Amino acid sequence: MSTLLDTLRQIVGAPNVLTEGDLSAWEQDWRRRSRGKSLAVVRPANTAEVAAVVRACHDSGTSLIPQGGNTGLSVGSTPDTSGTQIVLSLQRMQAVRQLDKDNLTLTVEAGCILQNVQQAADAAGLLFPLSLAAEGSCTIGGNLGTNAGGTQVVRYGNTRDLCLGLEVVTPQGEIWDGLKGLRKDNTGYDLRDLLIGSEGTLGVITAATLKLFPQPAARLTAWAAVPSMEAAVRLLGLAHQQLGAGLTGFEVMGKFALSLVVRHMPQLRVPFADLAEAPYCVLLENSDSESEAHARGRFEALLEMAFEDGCVLDAVVAESIAQAKGLWHVRESIPLAQAEEGLNIKHDISIAASRIPAFVEYADALLQAEIPGVRLVNFGHLGDGNLHYNVQAPAEGDPKAFLRDQEDLVNHLVYEAVAKFGGSFSAEHGVGALKVDKLQKYQSPVALGMMRAIKQALDPKGIMNPGCVLPRE
Secondary structure, eight states, X not given: OHHHHHHHHHHHOGGGEEOSSXXXXXXXXXXXXXXXXXXXXXXXXXXXXHHHHHHHHHHHTOOXXXXXXXXXXXXXXXXXXXXXXXXXXXXXXXXXXXXXXXXXXXXXXXXOBHHHHHHHHXXXXXXXXXXXXXXXTOBHXXXXXXXXXXXXXXXXXXXXXXXXXXXEEOTTSOEEEEOOOOSOXXXXXXXXXXXXXXXXXXXXXXXXXXXXXXXXXEEEEEEEEESSHXXXXXXXXXHHHHHGGGEEEEEEEEHHHHHHHHHHOTTSOOTTTTOTTOSEEEEEEEEESSOHHHHHHHHHHHHHHHHHHTSOSEEEEOSSHHHHHHHHHHHHTHHHHHHHHOOEEOOBEEOOGGGHHHHHHHHHHHHHHHXXXXXXXXXXXXXXXXXXXXXXXXXXXXXXXHHHHHXXXXXXXXXXXXXHTTOBSBSSSOOTTTTHHHHHHHXXXXXXXXXXXXXXXXXXXXXXXXXXXXXXX
């Protein structure tokens, strides 16, 4: 191991091979569910250095854990406790390599923070629409590695849909340059889509060519109180019908989830928090290519139709950018408020939007029957069928004891319900190491066999993020 460390110091410089001191920023996952011990944290500055590091690890049979901002929620980028793995941090690789306004593309390195990608596009008068709560610290490489979702998927798709090309270092230390930025390229297997969402198990993403879009002329936000989840789905249908591609955000938030924001963040104004007949609220965003007046007219027509339908009880349209940001801040504060309430059991599930009302009714009743008094923090991206269906301890219960004693049962009940309704136990957070056993249970044997064959073909030594997505061989 000392020989390998000496080699790595020669490649990236001794200051960028970290072996001592507090390495928790790299060795502990964001949710503090897991803390590992690495042989070293290695921080290359460019793709050539990444390739050299990977070759050295391949030759010595040393496992590598590719890592971006370490903001993932499924323990997919932290080392095990053996002290034998290399954490390969891409955080120094933050360059914006090229912005092509005519081709509407932006090429950036994997360590570029998502917010900086957004700002680079904005400075050119363009839009990179990927948006999520961790955008100030997560990196585009991590977003691609997990195929991150966020709040704009209803219009623009997941990160996969926003990427036209990749640069990747293979498990053998070779460099694949696939950064052409072409929208049509049918030359064999789509290696780009194979690498996106692979969570560092098939190679190291070092750069990406991303899609850009024209900035909307106007962006309006509305907050609506709805009488049921069925009503929220009806409102979604009306929004698709009336706004078309202008519908760029559609979030649902349960009453209890919003009550946690009221309790723990009293400085925030939560609309309709006291409206007893509204168990859910919906946050809608309308992006218009013409003008604010046109956008407001379409929004008001939508809400008028929704009032007549009965799927909206009350609504407010933001009158300024500050008000719109305030509404979005309430939505984005739910996870923080839930953390303030105590430890909880998180789920990132997807179900066809049409089946979500029946799923929620079924799963709510099932959990209440098994664990009386359990509290459900239900919120998420209804526009694309993704719920963060989280479970909080009963009000008088001990959150730590609840997590310890009930997590396996709660996960079993929720995931069985998800399977019953034809959904997925992982919508946008990835499998990581946290849900490997769930993939083995809920994915088909044929699909698992194909995944294992791909892993064996590309990484026969099994050095790339072992134990993530697929179990160790």
